[in-house]
Amino acid sequence: MAAQPIPLVAWLDVLPVLLCIAGAALLPLLNRRSALQAIVCGVILVAVLASDVALLAHVLADGPLAMTMGNWLPPFGISFVADAVGTGFALASAMVAFAVLVALQGGAEAVAKRAGIYPLLLLLLAGASGAALTGDLFNLYVWFEVMLAAAIGLVAFAGGPLQIEAAFKYGIINLVATTLLLAAIGLLYGLLGTLNMADIAMASGKADGAALTAVAALLVLALSIKAAAFPVNAWLPATYHAPPAAISALLGGIPTKIAVYALIRVVVMLLPTARETLGPVIYGVAILTALVGPLMALGETRLRRAIGFLLVGGIGIALIGIAQNHDLVLSGAISYAISSMLVIAGLYLVAGLIEQAAGAVDIGGMGGLYAANTPLSLLFGALVLSLAGIPPFLGFWPKLLLLQGLIEQADWPLTFTVLVNSLLTIVIGARLWSRIFWRPRAEPVAQARGYGGAVLLTGTIVLLGLAPGILLQTSLAAGRLLLAPAGYIAAVGLAP
């Protein structure tokens, strides 16, 4: 195949990552002027959002869009491939990052005044967008490390003893996870002789089944640690409550869901033969994660730790898409992961406002916030209902797809898991809500400041819940393409 110049539209593939990295390099030059940094960061994030939206529109209209670095034709060069699933996750990441930027302004968070948080925010988004858009497995590992480096910095950012300790724990466990990911990718390269995702999707069917399953198991373990699936989830609730709430929202929204994305991409699209063998394991992990998370949240009294456990439960629901081989279930899981990025980030932001108003982090010290902070109770209620999957909020549609697919397959254990997870989420939400807002309280309540980010996210969730077409269209296209990746392989320039 003769090399042709890269078409202009293909540059859209790298634009989100390019803008983030350029911004992260530019911001430190503004030398501690945090107000100016916030404005420049906002301009960059709007540009990233615009390019993600343009990319999604292009991908939904014309199918996957590939660009290979330096036009070293695949499988030799590193490819970036935007398809429906990757672009969906990249867009949701950018939305979370933008909402967190808004939440940092006008809020009571002291960290917002410190220059340095904005470059880290952009680097985290660069890692997430890169991981979602890359078409090369080793490159995926590099983006995970970029995301990890930024996340360690963000957890430790406030600099108190609590944050230092959380950052160390977070850093060690996630560094081990990415190192295992590197090992699995190295072994996969030794087995198949290629790192290009499209090439792997073609070659994996012919490889030695036993060796491939072993490598896939290592990949699944590494990515499950990053996603906080059940037996390896203990690090998440231990660390995500330590940094300031805006940073919790950023971490709760982006990195774990990108790990879920990588799991779906690798297991479903790249290694379908290994998926058949590993299926029962993932099936059990999905059920346990979806039930253990909410059960732990039920017994938790620190608000943001409880949200961390709810996050873990949501990871289990998203893993159902891998556990059950059905296109509707896969689409449901993808749309669930994307929607819960927004919902969990929103919950963390609202939790920050609640802590600020109540002056406590434990629900034992909260209560009586309803009179002084009525809007807060509405935001919290809407987000909890969305997480549980109650119409008309965004969380309803993914669960509808999941249940429709699972009932079609007559898979009653997973159907039951989804329903029990929703029920437990409502119980937890109702308990927290009545405890935080309705319980009588003698001492006066402060008024929370800095609603912007939480209102933005909740508004998006309500709007998208009323007009779910775009999310459903994206996830249905994503599910179809992941199960039959001929279009993806052709877009990269390889013949299936």
Place this chain on the structure above:
Amino acid sequence: MTETVVAIVAGLFLAAGFYLLLSRALLRMLIGVVLIGNGINLMILVAGRLRSTVPPILPTAAPPANPLPQALILTAIVIGFALFVALAVLATRAWGAFKADTSDDLRSTEPRVIVARPPLEY
């Protein structure tokens, strides 16, 4: 032959690394992470086949060495070292904050003693 030897060495690195990682001392955990990283780098070198030492630049009669694993390892070394240094700084700061260098004594994110009992009303 060489591949077997290097594979066994990589395995020893990994075993030693995971043994150290199971320790409660932060410093040992850090050294364990470094050993695991290096063991995996060796593993990638073997995965790319150790068939020759001829540089893959000009066409020669002998088969050239595979350059790709070396590029991968270089990337992994740089990233691994940077993150190791960041974690070493955090371990030092943890010593400053808690006067503790074992994970047993780092319990502020997960309090051992539950201060507030779960509320009974509602």
